Every structure is written in C-alpha cells, then in structure tokens.
Amino acid sequence: MSLLDVENLTTAFMTERGEVNAIEDVSFSLKPGEILGIVGESGSGKSVTALSIMGLLPSPPARIAAGLVRFDGRVLTGLSERQMQPIRGPGIGMIFQEPMTSLNPVFSIGEQIMETIRAHERLAPAALRARAIAMLDKVGIPAAARRLDDYPHQMSGGQRQRVMIAMALACQPRLLIADEPTTALDVTIQAQILDLLMDLRDEFGMGIIIITHNMGVIAETADRVLVMYAGRVIEQAPVARIFDQPLHPYTRGLLECVPSLTEDRPRLVAIPGTLPEPSRRPPGCRFAPRCAMAQPACTEAVPLLESLQAEHSAACFRARELAS
Ligand SMILES: Nc1ncnc2c1ncn2[C@@H]1O[C@H](COP(=O)(O)OP(=O)(O)O)[C@@H](O)[C@H]1O
Ligand code: SF4
Ligand SMILES: [Mg+2]
Numbered sequence: 549m550s551l552l553d554v555e556n557l558t559t560a561f562m563t564e565r566g567e568v569n570a571i572e573d574v575s576f577s578l579k580p581g582e583i584l585g586i587v588g589e590s591g592s593g594k595s596v597t598a599l600s601i602m603g604l605l606p607s608p609p610a611r612i613a614a615g616l617v618r619f620d621g622r623v624l625t626g627l628s629e630r631q632m633q634p635i636r637g638p639g640i641g642m643i644f645q646e647p648m649t650s651l652n653p654v655f656s657i658g659e660q661i662m663e664t665i666r667a668h669e670r671l672a673p674a675a676l677r678a679r680a681i682a683m684l685d686k687v688g689i690p691a692a693a694r695r696l697d698d699y700p701h702q703m704s705g706g707q708r709q710r711v712m713i714a715m716a717l718a719c720q721p722r723l724l725i726a727d728e729p730t731t732a733l734d735v736t737i738q739a740q741i742l743d744l745l746m747d748l749r750d751e752f753g754m755g756i757i758i759i760t761h762n763m764g765v766i767a768e769t770a771d772r773v774l775v776m777y778a779g780r781v782i783e784q785a786p787v788a789r790i791f792d793q794p795l796h797p798y799t800r801g802l803l804e805c806v807p808s809l810t811e812d813r814p815r816l817v818a819i820p821g822t823l824p825e826p827s828r829r830p831p832g833c834r835f836a837p838r839c840a841m842a843q844p845a846c847t848e849a850v851p852l853l854e855s856l857q858a859e860h861s862a863a864c865f866r867a868r869e870l871a872s
Contacts, residue, residue: 549621550577551723551755552601557615557625559600561826562608568826569613570596571779575853580722581753583746585770585787587760587802591823592776594759595645598725600625602642603632619723637668641721643712645728650712651700657684657711658696665718683714687744706737713744720752727759742769763802767791772859775799778824778834781853785860795862795870798835833865841866 557574560567571593578584586594599605601617603624617624619639624632636642644650652660661680665671671679677696684692687710700708709729716724726745730738746769749756758769766773766787773790775783775798783796794800801819821838824830830837832847839846846865853863856871864870 549579551580551582551620552578552757553618554597554601555616555618557597557600557617558613559596559605560611560613562611563827565827567611567613569779570610570826571600571776573615574776574781575615576774576781576784578723578755578757580755581749582772583749583756583758583770585758585760585766585773586776587763587766587773588776589761589823591825593779594761594776595727596779597776598642598727598757598759601725602636602640603627603629604642634668637664637719638721640723640725641716641719643709643716643724643726643729645731651708653700656697656699657703658698661696661711661715661718664715668719679718680714683718684711686717686748687711687714688740689714706733706741709733709737709741710744713741717748721754723755723757724748725757725759728761729758730765731760731762738765739768745769775802778829779826780834780850780863782835782864783862784853785857789857789860793871795856795860795867796835796864797839797841797866797870799862800870801838833863835864 554574554576557571558569559571560569574597576584586597588594600612612625619635624635651657658680661683662676665676665679680696681692684695689695689707689710703711730741733741742765745756745758748754758765760766770787772786774781775796777798783794783799790799791803794803819838824834830847832849833851836842836846851863851865853861854867855861856867
C-alpha cells in the first residue's frame with residue numbers, strides 16, 4: 549500500500565505569456581519508510597511538484613490543470629485550504645528551501661516550534677515545552693532547553709536548518725518533503741543533516757522525499773530516484789540502477805558532473821546549454837537542443853516515460869539503444 553501517489557500531475561501558472569505548465573504529467577508513488585530523491589537542474593519543477601502536493605501554491609496564478617495527489621488513500625487535490633490544514637503537519641511535513649525566510653525573526657525558535665505543535669494538538673504548557681526540547685534534542689542541537697529561547701539570528705545556518713527540521717517533525721508526519729535541505733550548508737553539516745534524515749526514517753518509518761540538484765546527495769540517501777527536466781519526469785529507477793546504467797542522455801550528463809559530498813569544488817559544466825523557460829520550450833523532446841544523441845525525429849514528438857527494465861523507466865526515443 550503506498551503512502552503517496554502522484555498521478556499525471558500538471559500544474560500551470562498564468563504568466564504574461566499566457567498559461568504555461570510548470571510541471572506536466574508527473575507520476576510517482578512512495579511507500580512508508582522509503583526515501584525518494586527528486587533531482588534536476590534549477591527550474592526543472594522540483595519545488596512546484598512539492599508545493600502542489602502540499603497545496604501551498606497561490607491560486608491564481610497557479611492551478612492544478614490535470615491529475616491528482618493521493619495521500620494515505622485520500623485525494624488531496626481539490627481540497628479546500630481548511631481541509632488541507634490538518635493534513636499538513638501530522639500528515640505531511642515540509643522543510644522549505646530557505647530556512648531564514650521560513651523562520652520568523654521576531655519569535656524565539658521555541659515559540660515557533662510550540663506554535664506548530666499547538667496548531668494540531670492540545671498539550672499543557674509544560675508538556676508542550678518538553679516536546680519542543682525533545683525535538684531540538686533529536687535534531688542534534690546541544691543544550692536544547694537553553695536554546696529554546698534563542699531567536700533565529702542567534703543561530704548558525706546549520707542550526708537554523710535543524711530547527712526547520714525539528715518544526716517539520718514536531719507533529720511526527722508520516723511523509724516528510726525536504727526541499728534542498730542542505731544546499732546552503734557546508735559539506736560537514738550537509739552530511740550530518742542527511743544522516744539525521746535517514747535516522748529519522750529508521751526510527752519513525754516516515755516516507756521521505758528529498759529534493760536536490762546534487763546527484764551526490766541522491767547517492768548517499770535515496771532508495772529510488774526521479775529525474776526531472778523542464779517540468780517532466782524523464783527517468784525513474786532504483787538508485788543503484790541510475791548510477792549503473794542511466795537510460796536517458798540527460799541523466800548521463802548529470803552523472804558526469806556529480807559534485808562530491810566531501811569535496812567542496814564548483815560544479816563542472818558537463819551539459820552544454822541551459823534549461824528552457826516554460827514558455828520557450830522546444831517542440832518534441834525538451835532536451836533535444838542540448839542532447840549529443842538527438843536525431844531529427846526527436847523534435848517531432850514528446851518522448852513519453854516508458855518502462856524499459858524492472859522498475860526502470862525513461863523518456864527518450866533512444867533509451868532502448870542505451871539499455872542494450
Ligand atoms: N510563481 C510562479 N509563477 C510563474 N512561474 C513559476 C512560479 N513558480 C515557479 N514557476 C516556474 O516553474 C518552473 C519550475 O520551478 P521550480 O519548481 O521552482 O524549479 P526547481 O525547484 O526545480 O528549481 C520554473 O520554470 C519557474 O519559472
Ligand atoms: S529523445 Fe532524442 S533528443 Fe531527447 S534525450 Fe533522447 S536522444 Fe536526446
Ligand atoms: Mg526549488
């Protein structure tokens with residue numbers, strides 16, 4: 549039984565150039581206790597996918613144009629804000645991309661963690677405080693009881709990210725979505741945070757979606773990976789398979805520029821060109837202008853995700869050649 553099913557999800561934004569699909573026909577599922585990595589360059593639609601699941605995109609300009617999200621057997625797409633609120637927190641927790649902008653500078657971190665718990669559970673003040681301390685302790689903040697009264701600016705970037713994780717975990721969600729949880733952090737802290745997420749999965753059996761542009765993070769943490777390009781899923785497979793035998797030229801390019809988790813060097817540019825904006829996507833395969841394997845037929849139709857091996861699918865007209 550899956551914890552989350554995303555089926556043919558298409559999210560559109562109204563822009564000056566008309567309505568454009570930020571993500572298109574995105575499908576995947578997640579089992580309890582499983583870690584799914586979503587990877588792709590900046591602008592590929594990872595955050596829009598996460599925010600569509602959470603029902604957190606402003607509408608307008610955003611709109612779920614097709615498809616659905618099912619969590620724990622219940623369809624979430626189409627629910628009102630009031631119906632979604634009790635699901636966020638105890639059902640689905642999210643760690644956002646920007647820890648500083650997501651924490652309120654005028655409240656202590658303790659007040660913010662307790663407020664999150666209070667929104668979903670009735671606890672006596674002492675129990676509330678004890679839970680907040682326990683959460684900070686769990687995410688590895690030393691002297692948690694004393695740090696509770698600190699304000700966000702009194703903490704380092706790594707500690708703020710831990711506070712964000714504590715807030716997301718305070719209601720013990722069954723699904724945690726972590727959107728680039730370590731991007732702004734140095735490599736040592738990055739590795740610690742990823743270890744923490746994996747420990748929490750082992751302890752609580754949470755399903756976790758880790759969003760990143762870093763294949764190294766995927767290698768370290770995920771069971772399965774979804775590769776996105778220009779709003780579409782272009783490859784999906786168990787992690788070992790992706791690293792052994794990627795079946796999409798874009799994934800191959802991504803793997804050639806894997807930054808190491810332990811080495812802080814700038815990203816190599818192995819894929820020439822840039823991701824097209826949603827309103828300027830080429831016809832046919834969206835990767836064609838950058839693809840060394842492109843053929844004339846590639847610009848005539850959009851390649852659909854096709855299952856090529858057990859649990860391994862790719863959206864490329866030439867994927868079969870790469871598979872053999
Ligand atoms: N509020 C918005 N209005 C219009 N377009 C948006 C908005 N938010 C995101 N997009 C578009 O959706 C696409 C995917 O963005 P996003 O999901 O943030 O990418 P990622 O998280 O993979 O870096 C981008 O091309 C971006 O231009
Ligand atoms: S469909 Fe063609 S252009 Fe697209 S990735 Fe495959 S080979 Fe390259
Ligand atoms: Mg993003």
